[in-house]
Each structure stands twice: as structure tokens, then as C-alpha cells.
Amino acid sequence: xxxxxxxxxxxxxxxxxxLQYVQNQAxxxxxxxxxxxxxxxxxxxxxxxxxxKTWVYRIAINKSLDFINSxxxxxxxxxxxxxxxxxxxxxxxxxxxxxxxxxxxxxxxVKKIFDAINQLPERQKTAIILLxxxxxxxxxxxxxxxxxxxxxxxxxxxxxxxxxxxxxx
Amino acid sequence: xxxxxxxxxxMNIELLQQIKNVEIPQHxxxxxxxxxxxxRHRKLSVIYVRRVAAIFILFLIIDMSAIVYYHRKHQKxxxxxxxxxxxxxxxxxx
Numbered sequence: 001x002x003x004x005x006x007x008x009x010x011x012x013x014x015x016x017x018x019l020q021y022v023q024n025q026a027x028x029x030x031x032x033x034x035x036x037x038x039x040x041x042x043x044x045x046x047x048x049x050x051x052x053k054t055w056v057y058r059i060a061i062n063k064s065l066d067f068i069n070s071x072x073x074x075x076x077x078x079x080x081x082x083x084x085x086x087x088x089x090x091x092x093x094x095x096x097x098x099x100x101x102x103x104x105x106x107x108x109x110v111k112k113i114f115d116a117i118n119q120l121p122e123r124q125k126t127a128i129i130l131l132x133x134x135x136x137x138x139x140x141x142x143x144x145x146x147x148x149x150x151x152x153x154x155x156x157x158x159x160x161x162x163x164x165x166x167x168x169x
Numbered sequence: 170x171x172x173x174x175x176x177x178x179x180m181n182i183e184l185l186q187q188i189k190n191v192e193i194p195q196h197x198x199x200x201x202x203x204x205x206x207x208x209r210h211r212k213l214s215v216i217y218v219r220r221v222a223a224i225f226i227l228f229l230i231i232d233m234s235a236i237v238y239y240h241r242k243h244q245k246x247x248x249x250x251x252x253x254x255x256x257x258x259x260x261x262x263x
Contacts, residue, residue, distance in 0.1 A: 003205070007198075007201070007202075011193050011198065012190060012191075012192055012193055015191070015192075015193040015197075016190050016191060019191070020188075029193075029194070029197045032193060032197065032201070033197070033200065033201050033204060036201050036205070037201075037204060037205065037208065040205050040208065041208070099188070100191045101188040101189040101190060101191045102188055102189075103187075103189075106184060106187065109181075109184055110184055110185070110188070112181075113181045113182075113184060113185060116181075128182075128185075132182050132185050132186060133185050133186065133188060135186070160175075160178055160182075163178050163181070164175060164177070164178045167177060167178065167181065
């Protein structure tokens with residue numbers, strides 16, 4: 001399998017998926033880079049149990065979640081360091097909303113929804129992104145997430161309920 | 170009330186569906202390929218280092234076994250020379 005071919009075919013898919021997870025261009029670029037590096041390193045061990053597209057999706061999702069978790073860890077460490085140095089009044093922003101796919105008029109509204117989506121558990125967030133932004137079918141989402149269609153359905157319902165609760169506040 | 174909130178969520182989700190797909194910037198592609206290239210070099214250099222190390226160890230083993238072989242051979246010859254000497258002395262004494 002040719003890496004260059006895979007890159008040309010899926011570069012925008014990976015970049016856009018990363019953007020839905022982090023809503024920031026610089027972070028999405030970093031995730032895209034990590035994803036393709038991982039694809040390159042694991043190309044020999046790809047067992048073709050699934051299609052290349054599904055495999056690329058899985059790697060991109062894992063890299064995005066890893067990136068978010070590492071950011072959270074750094075944020076926590078920074079917070080404790082700030083407490084130690086009595087600098088809690090200074091609020092540090094890590095990455096701001098910078099999604100190039102959102103039109104300016106809808107920016108505030110979409111930011112609000114993404115703020116709510118970012119509060120969801122990882123799997124619920126993935127279900128919402130794949131089903132509603134990437135427009136995947138439930139079957140495709142289930143295959144990418146390696147679970148049953150029923151699980152996807154229940155993840156989506158729970159995500160929707162939680163979103164309505166968060167947006168009500 | 171509940172229906173209202175559900176409608177609001179649905180409307181919000183509809184907003185998400187209007188997000189456009191964007192193209193990855195060209196400079197990111199170049200950066201990714203540069204990174205891949207350096208990884209490839211690193212991968213190759215690791216393979217070369219491993220090969221050189223393997224050949225070195227192989228030569229070392231061959232050297233060691235040759236030394237041991239000649240040492241044993243030499244010792245055997247010495248032993249047999251000693252026996253001959255001993256036998257000669259015995260015959261001479263007799």
C-alpha cells in the first residue's frame with residue numbers, strides 16, 4: 001500500500017475530523033500530523049480486517065482523543081502549579097475557537113454547541129461527530145467505533161439528552 | 170417544555186450539519202512529508218546499525234571460536250609432546 005496515495009485520499013478527511021474534535025486549526029494540524037505519522041509507522045502491520053478508510057478514521061479519532069486528554073493533563077498540572085505559586089487569578093486560555101468551516105454569522109451559535117459537545121464523554125462525543133457532522137450512517141459509525149448499531153443509537157440518545165441539559169443552563 | 174428543549178437540540182444539531190469541509194493548508198502537507206522523511210531515515214539508520222552490530226557480533230563469535238579451537242589444538246599437541254618426552258625418559262631410564 002502506498003503512503004502517498006493514502007495521504008492524498010484522506011488528508012482532508014483527517015484534518016476535518018480533527019477540527020470537529022478540537023475546533024482549532026493549529027491543534028487540528030498537529031493531530032493530522034500525528035495521525036499520518038502513525039499511519040506511516042503502522043502501514044506494514046495493517047491487517048486489512050477493515051477498509052483503509054475505517055482504519056484511518058480510527059487512528060484519527062484515537063489521536064484526537066489522546067491530544068485532548070494530554071491537553072487536559074497539562075491544564076491540570078498548570079492549575080496546580082499556579083496554586084503553588086499563588087497565581088490563580090490569571091486565567092490561561094489554551095486554545096480558542098478557530099473553526100474555518102463555520103461561517104461568521106453562525107460562529108457564536110456553533111461555538112456554544114461545541115462547548116456543550118466538549119463536555120460530553122468521549123464515546124458520546126464521537127457518536128455525535130460521526131453521525132451528525134461527518135454524516136455517517138449508524139452502521140458505519142458502529143463499524144468505526146467497533147460496537148453494535150444499538151450501542152451507537154443509545155450513545156446518540158444519551159448525548160442528545162445531556163446536550164439538552166447542558167444547553168438549558 | 171421537554172419538547173421545546175428537544176427541538177432546540179435538533180436545531181443546534183442542524184447547525185452542526187452546515188459546517189463546511191475545509192482543505193488542509195499546503196504547508197502542513199509539506200511539514201508532514203518532511204517528518205515522514207526524517208522518520209524514514211531514522212528507520213533506515215536503525216536497520217543499518219542493527220545490521221552492522223549483527224555482523225560485528227558474528228565476527229566476534231567466529232574469532233572467539235577460532236581462538237578456542239587453536240588453543241585446544243595447541244594444548245593437545247603440547248600434551249602429546251609431553252607424553253612423548255615422558256616415554257623417552259622412561260625408555261632412557263630403563
